[in-house]
Amino acid sequence: MAQTITPVLLAGGSGTRLWPLSRRRFPKQFARLSGEETMFQAAIRRGTGAAFGPPVVLTAAPFRFVAAEQLAAMGADPEAILLEPEPRSTAPAILAAAMRAAPDDLLLVMPADHLVADADAFRADVAAAAAAARDGAIVLFGAPPDRPETGYGYIRATGPIATPAPAPLPVEGFVEKPDAATAGRLVAQGALWNAGIFLFRAGAFLRAVREAAPALMPPVAAALRGARADLGFLRLDPDAWSGVPDVSVDRAVMERTPALRVQPLRSAWADLGDWSALARQVGGGATPTQGAATAIDCEGGLLRTEGAGPRLVGLGLRDVVAVAMPDAVLVMDAARGQDVGAAVAALRDAGVPEADAFGREHRPWGWFDRLAEGEGFGVKRITVRPGGRLSLQSHRHRAEHWIVVSGSLRVTLEGAVRDAGPDASIYVPRGARHRLENAGPTVAVLIEVQTGPYLAEDDIVRYEDVYRRPEAGD
Amino acid sequence: MAQTITPVLLAGGSGTRLWPLSRRRFPKQFARLSGEETMFQAAIRRGTGAAFGPPVVLTAAPFRFVAAEQLAAMGADPEAILLEPEPRSTAPAILAAAMRAAPDDLLLVMPADHLVADADAFRADVAAAAAAARDGAIVLFGAPPDRPETGYGYIRATGPIATPAPAPLPVEGFVEKPDAATAGRLVAQGALWNAGIFLFRAGAFLRAVREAAPALMPPVAAALRGARADLGFLRLDPDAWSGVPDVSVDRAVMERTPALRVQPLRSAWADLGDWSALARQVGGGATPTQGAATAIDCEGGLLRTEGAGPRLVGLGLRDVVAVAMPDAVLVMDAARGQDVGAAVAALRDAGVPEADAFGREHRPWGWFDRLAEGEGFGVKRITVRPGGRLSLQSHRHRAEHWIVVSGSLRVTLEGAVRDAGPDASIYVPRGARHRLENAGPTVAVLIEVQTGPYLAEDDIVRYEDVYRRPEAGD
Structure with missing residues (x-):
């Protein structure tokens, strides 16, 4: 039987750009964006099956009970839930997971707040990349773009992209959030969106960090050495963690390591980072509705209300997003998704409790x-x-x-x-x-x-x- | 001391164009549109002072307790609260009030759901019209327009309009809800908006009805004869009332009687019949907010939330009205106020309880x-x-x-x-x-x-x- 893959879930973010659904104290990965499961649960389920072992979850202390609750609700039994004492970007969390693993363990690192439409196709792409990963490649997954999106990062691969791809390709370079003209050129050239999903042997990743970002190693190692088991959670040492650099894995490692390869994804993928992205994802010409919402003579945008939220009625709207919760309602121009975080920060500064807290x-x-x-x-x-x-x-x-x-x-x-x-x-x-x-x-x-x-x-x-x-x- | 005037409040309407604030089971006249008092209470207060006697209130049975409650809360003691067994337009209600009064009583008939900005100026205009009313004129009050509104009725007076006007003027004719070009011409000609407020001697009104709409008299008289006192309310006889024609006082009486005069109003007046009108009334360039609402980079429209309603945030909106209640939220293009009634009817047909009921x-x-x-x-x-x-x-x-x-x-x-x-x-x-x-x-x-x-x-x-x-x- 082939070696199993350990899913590593990055579930520590606390973004507010999907406010009021996502809040500091209840971030989007634990919310149901569509379907029956939360984004976190969908990501866990994506890494299940014969090829996979129990997952490792990285999250923050305030979210530990909701993460455990959602795992229990789907019958998932994690190998560990690691708690980051303070928010850090992706590199330290992934490094901590890699350090805990045996050097030959295959790790599949996945953000818990991305949409992957076809889980079977995704698992097939992971399987196609596994041999290269076992041989020491660090495999990044890339999604073929369907539009010149300026909010994503792009990866240029060497050689023509085919899906399904039998194996990962060499990487030529990264372009982070290009302007519209550059994005158009990248799409025309066959560049891929950086999906932020990785497959590697733990040892290969550690070697890459040692070469590309050696300063990360000692504080993360110390945070693991000082970690404390607490009722099924593993709390990383807060003192050591406070000295860990706040750096993304792309910048610290991926853009610098010769071991990087890219595997094209067959499935549609999206980082549903804000309401504009979500409205685009679910929308057609008519206005999509979710929950007890009614759109009358509306175009574009999105109307959604949560289970216990108020009845929502839109009338004659053009490209307006409205999201209703029992305690808070956001109504906005569908193009302003990137500005919600700043709006929530302004509410917080004004002392509005709904900015962060949740019912x-x-x-x-x-x-x-x-x-x-x-x-x-x-x-x-x-x-x-x-x-x-x-x-x-x-x-x-x-x-x-x-x-x-x-x-x-x-x-x-x-x-x-x-x-x-x-x-x-x-x-x-x-x-x-x-x-x-x-x-x-x-x-x-x-x-x-x-x-x-x-x-x-x-x-x-x-x-x-x-x-x-x-x-x-x- | 001069004869006192009896205010007659028309508070039986159950419009849903201000949904979700106004509902069939809690219509707008009993809601707070702005300020501390409800529209009904503001109308009652408008008819208080040395010149006025206790008011007569006409409403429908489902609203009798809320009307009594709001009267009690402001310390008002009505002469009577008449209950209409079924909804009818204005003519039958006014006729019932006139039939109950002594022939020489002066009645001031006021809809309970209009805005009159300056109550003192209003009372001065009523005083200026009183002599003519005592002499047998039926005085209609008219508001000088500030725009070519197509949603109102217009009255053309004979001779130039001056405010303050020392006495009412003869009336040349009515124009109901004109098209935009006609409305512009009427405004240029000095026509007035029909404010739906009347002052007359009860006997003068009865004579006008006998001449212009005699068929109204027998069934309304029968409804009064069969009326039943019920815990401080007077229930008109339902069988008689069911035979009463459903006709407005303008059409049945005012457009036909030679006794009609018009008194120009000094105060700003508005029939805040829908959200478009209300947004125009309170709006400037920026988006007005009421309650726990925040407008960020918005223009036009209106954002309001009720006391117990959810926090409401608008971002980047142009001419959008959003009204949030605990159980229902309406978001609409600010120009679509006239379509809310139909939207609510569609909700009702779909079995949505929030269409009519209220928390x-x-x-x-x-x-x-x-x-x-x-x-x-x-x-x-x-x-x-x-x-x-x-x-x-x-x-x-x-x-x-x-x-x-x-x-x-x-x-x-x-x-x-x-x-x-x-x-x-x-x-x-x-x-x-x-x-x-x-x-x-x-x-x-x-x-x-x-x-x-x-x-x-x-x-x-x-x-x-x-x-x-x-x-x-x-």
Whole structure:
């Protein structure tokens, strides 16, 4: 049996250009852009099958529970989830994965927020590149362009491009985000879009880094040596990581290594980095809609609303993108996708909480959704996974009223333990020590009504926590 | 002291062209378009002061509680609230008000959904027209146009228009919704917009109807004879009303009576009938915003969100109107205001509940807001006025969990009575007879969490109701 390939998922980004769907505290790779799965789940699924071993996931600490939750939901069992203590570009994350692997391991590095339309064709292209990778090539995958896009990087290959390509080709050079004229020329010359997906032997990549960017090696090695296992996550050492240069793998390694080859992709590929790209991707002449959205006499653009979001109606629009969430709505000219990040930064500077936060918060035991807030009260829906166990806690300023909707919960209240099923209600007075736990076989849902003068997440005293969380809002 | 004038408010319309703010079950006159008061309240306030007696309000049965609520909130005590059993145009409603009055009463008829910018100037114009009205003239108020609007009706007066005008002028003719060229000519000729506001002696109006539209008299008179007092409302007789012709007062009476005069208005006036009109009214070059809305690099149009609605961000928009409510968002070309009604009708045909319903429902005891709904549960915030008393009721399919947020409530549950203050929680099992009552001096707020397989409003059995309501959803 041939050697299996280890998928390495880069899922640490926290872009806001797809706001309000993607936010700092819930970035786009964990959102459903289309279809049933999130982009992260689709990327995981892309690297499954007989040819692949369990994946390695790189992400940031604030996203660890949502990543674990989404892996669990699809039945995926990762080899490891590495947590980057601070955001860095791609080179350090890939290097950390390569250092943890055995030198002969084949690694398939994939961003978790790209669209690859045909997963079977993708796996066939990976298989076609595997022999060269085993022989020491660093294989970059490139997508044949269908337009002179100025937002992508381009790779020029030596020789004519054929798809399917039986093996990767030598690389002549990179052009990063060209102007329109240059992009047109590159497309005419048969250049490929740089898909940011790589296949290599771990040892080959390490050799390339040692030659092209040796300064990266010591701090990343130190961050791995100082890494700490934490409930199934592997936290890289924060002190060492703070000294790691913030550099992309293209700039640090790929543009400099003679080992680079490029494998053309058969599947359509896109970096759905902003709403303009997404509208172009899904659009035709009419205005595409997603969720409870209705387009009347509209052209171009995109109308979408999330499951719990408001009904959205567009009337007589030309090239307008509207995205509605329960707490925030973006309406914009379809050509302005690149400016959303700056707009969100302006909101953040103005103190608008919706700039970063999100109605749903993931926790190790499950998640909660903020349903409503008003003077003196707040309402949450709390979902606890089987086996999930909230910390033993109390609140100084609020009382809590729990109403079980489905499933069964074990409630600890001032030392007394009882089981509560659907329709049960439990009153937790201000200051009372309490804990919720799902001892049943199915997910449990309850409505929590908080009452009191101060209802923020930081009003919590934790006495005991199986997930050993340091911070209140974690 | 001079005779006082009785304001007659026409508040029965249920237009949806300002959807999602205005809906069949919560039309625009009861919404806040700008400022602190609703359009209905602003119209009531316009007819207050030493010159005016208590108002007469004409509205429809579904709006009676919200009208009463808004009158009470501003401390207004109406002479009567007449309920039209079915929607009719303006002539029958005005005739009913005139028939109830003494022949020498001066009536000031005002639509409840118009903007009059300067209430003092308006009252001065009413005073200037009063002598002519006492002498038997039917005085129509007209607004000097500032543009060749094609959506309004025009009145041509005899002689030059001056404002302030010491007395009303003879009328030469009407032009209803002219084309653009005609509108331009009318504006150049000094024609006025028909503001739909009238001042007359009741007897003078009755004489004009007898002469111009005698067929109106018998069925309206019968509807009044058969009217039934109901908790402070006067319900016109439904059988008689069903035979009343559906005709506007302009067509039935004003275009035909020699008694008509026109008084020019000093104040700016607008019929804010749709979003295009509203955007034009509030707009300048930049995009006006209302509520939690942010316009970035936008021109024209309008961005508004309601108090509890989502954060709204516009980016790079040109002449786009976006209106965000918690349950529905409209985004449209600013010139398409006239098409919103048809769009809402299409939503209704498609079974979209947000087409007509609204998150807040008014009841005689106060109101409730739907905060959240999901599988197996629903959450409402219930606000009970002092003295408010819900019916003694039970539900077949749902249990209710109440949590008091503020104020004090008297709870009846299976015959037992207790008082519940802030933070108290009460469990109402499926099938249990229960009643809520605010016996305290302040408004009481509670959160109701409903659990069960079926949560619609029609799951209610009423045993006793001080408001004698016939229908479940009332």
